[in-house]
Amino acid sequence: MHCTKQERGRLEYKRLVGLYESIRADGFNREFGHPRFLLMQRGPSYRYISAGNGNHRTAVMAALGYETMPAVFRVPGIIDVDMVDYWPQVCNGVWSRDQAIAYFNHLFDFDSLAWAREKGMLLEQVKA
Numbered sequence: 001m002h003c004t005k006q007e008r009g010r011l012e013y014k015r016l017v018g019l020y021e022s023i024r025a026d027g028f029n030r031e032f033g034h035p036r037f038l039l040m041q042r043g044p045s046y047r048y049i050s051a052g053n054g055n056h057r058t059a060v061m062a063a064l065g066y067e068t069m070p071a072v073f074r075v076p077g078i079i080d081v082d083m084v085d086y087w088p089q090v091c092n093g094v095w096s097r098d099q100a101i102a103y104f105n106h107l108f109d110f111d112s113l114a115w116a117r118e119k120g121m122l123l124e125q126v127k128a
Contacts, residue, residue, distance in 0.1 A: 015056070016056060016059070016060070019056055019057065019060050020060045020063065020064070023057070023060050023061065023064060024064055028057065028061065028066075028069060028070060030070060032054075032057070033053055033054070034053075034054065034070045034071050034072045035050065035052075035053060035054025035055070035057055035058045035069065035070075035071050035072070036050070036051050036052035036053055036054060036071070036072050036073075036074050037049060037050060037051055037071050037072070037073055037074065038051045038073070038074050038079055039073050039077065039078050039079065040078070040079045040080075040104065040107060040108075041078045041079070041080050042080075042081060042104070042105070042108050045108060046078075047107050047108055048071075049107065051074050052074070054071075057069075081101060081104050081105075084097055084100050084101055084104070085097065087100055
């Protein structure tokens with residue numbers, strides 16, 4: 001049986017609320033493993049990019065105001081734009097070198113808070 005988008009949305013919402021309540025009450029449960037991240041560096045700045053398990057737990061931890069959480073960093077250690085010619089998707093021709101560099105820079109330049117504010121998605125905007 002296939003769910004409609006609306007039904008899937010309700011299920012996902014219910015799942016996230018349940019996870020939120022669980023982490024709020026009991027904290028982060030390490031038995032489910034650790035969220036995985038790639039570490040990207042541009043000059044003195046770093047970005048942590050979710051790369052696998054734990055996306056929902058990461059979102060819930062952020063929503064609850066946690067400043068730290070258990071995590072695992074995926075190999076290859078730190079990803080630097082200087083290595084773009086060796087990135088798998090560039091080598092496979094999925095992304096051009098210029099596209100990969102543009103996306104890499106976007107991850108550093110995008111202001112998600114300003115974007116959310118512009119879209120009216122901040123909690124204080126939603127409640128108003």
